[in-house]
Amino acid sequence: MSAVAAMALAALLAAAVPAVAMKRVPGGTYLPFYxxxxxxxxxxxxxxxxxxxxxxxxxxxxVRAHPEWARSRVPRLKADESYxxxxxxxxxxxxxxxxxxxxTFVSWFAATAxxxxxxxxxxxxxxxxxxxxxxxxxxxxxxxxxxxxxxFYARPRGLLPHAGGTPPNAYxxxxxxxxxxxxxxxxxxxxxxxxxxxxxxxxxxxxxxxxASRAPESYSTFMRFAFRSxxxxxxxLHHLGFRCARSAP
Amino acid sequence: MSRSxxxxxxxxxxxxxxxxGSGCQPREGGSSGMSVWQLEGRWTRAxxxxxxxxxxxxxxxxxxxxxxxxxxxxxxxxxxxQTIEQRLPPGTRAQLQFVLVxxxxxxxxxxxxxxxxxxxxxxxxxxTLLHGPPNQVQELAAAVGVRYRATGNGQFTHTARIVLxxxxxxxxxxxxxxDRPLDPIVSAATELAGRS
Numbered sequence: 001m002s003a004v005a006a007m008a009l010a011a012l013l014a015a016a017v018p019a020v021a022m023k024r025v026p027g028g029t030y031l032p033f034y035x036x037x038x039x040x041x042x043x044x045x046x047x048x049x050x051x052x053x054x055x056x057x058x059x060x061x062x063v064r065a066h067p068e069w070a071r072s073r074v075p076r077l078k079a080d081e082s083y084x085x086x087x088x089x090x091x092x093x094x095x096x097x098x099x100x101x102x103x104t105f106v107s108w109f110a111a112t113a114x115x116x117x118x119x120x121x122x123x124x125x126x127x128x129x130x131x132x133x134x135x136x137x138x139x140x141x142x143x144x145x146x147x148x149x150x151x152f153y154a155r156p157r158g159l160l161p162h163a164g165g166t167p168p169n170a171y172x173x174x175x176x177x178x179x180x181x182x183x184x185x186x187x188x189x190x191x192x193x194x195x196x197x198x199x200x201x202x203x204x205x206x207x208x209x210x211x212a213s214r215a216p217e218s219y220s221t222f223m224r225f226a227f228r229s230x231x232x233x234x235x236x237l238h239h240l241g242f243r244c245a246r247s248a249p
Numbered sequence: 250m251s252r253s254x255x256x257x258x259x260x261x262x263x264x265x266x267x268x269x270g271s272g273c274q275p276r277e278g279g280s281s282g283m284s285v286w287q288l289e290g291r292w293t294r295a296x297x298x299x300x301x302x303x304x305x306x307x308x309x310x311x312x313x314x315x316x317x318x319x320x321x322x323x324x325x326x327x328x329x330x331q332t333i334e335q336r337l338p339p340g341t342r343a344q345l346q347f348v349l350v351x352x353x354x355x356x357x358x359x360x361x362x363x364x365x366x367x368x369x370x371x372x373x374x375x376x377t378l379l380h381g382p383p384n385q386v387q388e389l390a391a392a393v394g395v396r397y398r399a400t401g402n403g404q405f406t407h408t409a410r411i412v413l414x415x416x417x418x419x420x421x422x423x424x425x426x427x428d429r430p431l432d433p434i435v436s437a438a439t440e441l442a443g444r445s
Contacts, residue, residue: 040401075282077392108391112384121384188390189398191406233391 020058022048023172024248030126030133042126049123049131050243052164052174053182054114056087057099059106062114064091069110076234078109083236100162102180102241108233111183111242120244122185125228127245129221132176134169145177149220152178160239177220181227183242190228285312285392286418290385295362295378302389305377305418309441310346311434312412314386314395316353317365322409325427327369330411334375336435337442342375344442350379352386352397352405393420413437 025048029041063069063084070090074083084105088094097103106114108122115121123131134142166174176182231237286302294300311330315323330347337345351357357365362378371378381389390397397407411434412423422437 075284075287077283077285077287109388112388185384186387186398188387188396191396191398191408229396232394 020054020243021051022246023051023168025049025127025131025171025173028130030130032125044124044126044130046248047123047127048246048248049127049171049173050120050245051168051172053102053180053241053243054111055100055163056093056097056103059103059114060091060093060099062117066113066117069113074110078234079107079236080234083107083110085236086238098162101160102163102175104160104180104238104241105236106183106241107236108183108187110236112185114242115244118244120246122183122242123245124186125184125189128176128182128184129224131171131173132169136170146220149177150223153220153223180239180241181224181237183240184228187228187231187233190225283420284418285389285414285420288385288388288392290381290388292379292381292385293359295359295366295380296373300379302418305346305348307416308344308346309416309421309438310348310414310418311438312348312350312393312414314350314352314390314393314397314407314410316351316405317357317361318353318403320404322427326409326411329427329431331369331371333431333435333438336431337439341439341442345375345438347371347376348379349376350381350386350389352390352395352407353399354380354383354386356403393423413441415441 024046027044027046030044031041067073067090071084071087072090082105086094086096086105088096093099112122134145137145161179163179164174166178168174169176231240284306286306288302291299291301311333313326313330315326317323327349330349334342334345334347349362351362357380359380362380366373366376366378393410393412395408395410397405399405408425409427410423410425413421413434415421421441424434
């Protein structure tokens, strides 16, 4: 296939993907999973959240418009060598990256730039966790959701499903669980609560103790917290993607 | 510095020397792609005016993310940097810059930072105190591996890290915590300044 034809086809595929809908999440408060000393529940203002994660096709459009984010050109400060490594080329998705799958192998810097380009931003930890908190669900529904989440976290599937394929939650938002991990704006705020004056670096953050500190059904929250604290923002990983948010007007 | 870390540094230096010797240019995404000064956005330099980080290229830097109302570790870290400054050979001192970036831009206004600099007698010839919007602070912190979180009482928990950047702004080395000797930092900074 000629390069021109390939580009035309890619453009066609991208154009076939409708712009992502955003769902309104009403405000509330979020109590961080592992509260620091004196840390209070965080008030969350109403915001809009993408209904599903950003797809390969959408991200390709972004790279096309902003070539500095192409695989061969991105500065190493902003994305490690795994960045878009599953794509066939700078502007070619190829067989390992279906257009409607969530884009992964993108760094936090890239996700931040993508959302900014659309006049949006990444959701904060408080916003993401609030949106994912299954309001109104019964205890059994929450327990069932928790089982599915843990099953995914324990063994992510090799092949990503298409974005938007899971049932919507109470806010109409899909794929928060069970598809990919997602970047949040304040990723670097996932600090293991260790006195920085000590040199021990994280050893005091024990999973068992942490779970005992709150209800056991929040174990998946603990896993997200631990994951965030161990992944640097320039990393590009197989099951790590993102979606965008916007403050409600 | 541990022995393995020292060894790694020696290897890196040797590798760097080999590259310079062979006339190898840093390619895109190479060492120049690691400059933290490439991050976009406008900052305000306390006591001066608006700048972009690119303006800080040219001299090696010791960089610290801090906040002025910190009651525990930041005062010690700033004091450490001042001690390092004093221990530098006089000829080297002018070849280095000290950059402090507030992680609490809401309370650390530009005026507050300027007052802090006067209070600590930080020489404006060498010291730059930066104030920027929260999203830019997040990006800069991410670029040098500093994590921080407001703890709800006006205080933050954060990585206690001094970062040494080369003249392009690429990280060469960093030191975490407070219980570490300052001489290795002085030596590393002196060596880097001497080669620029």
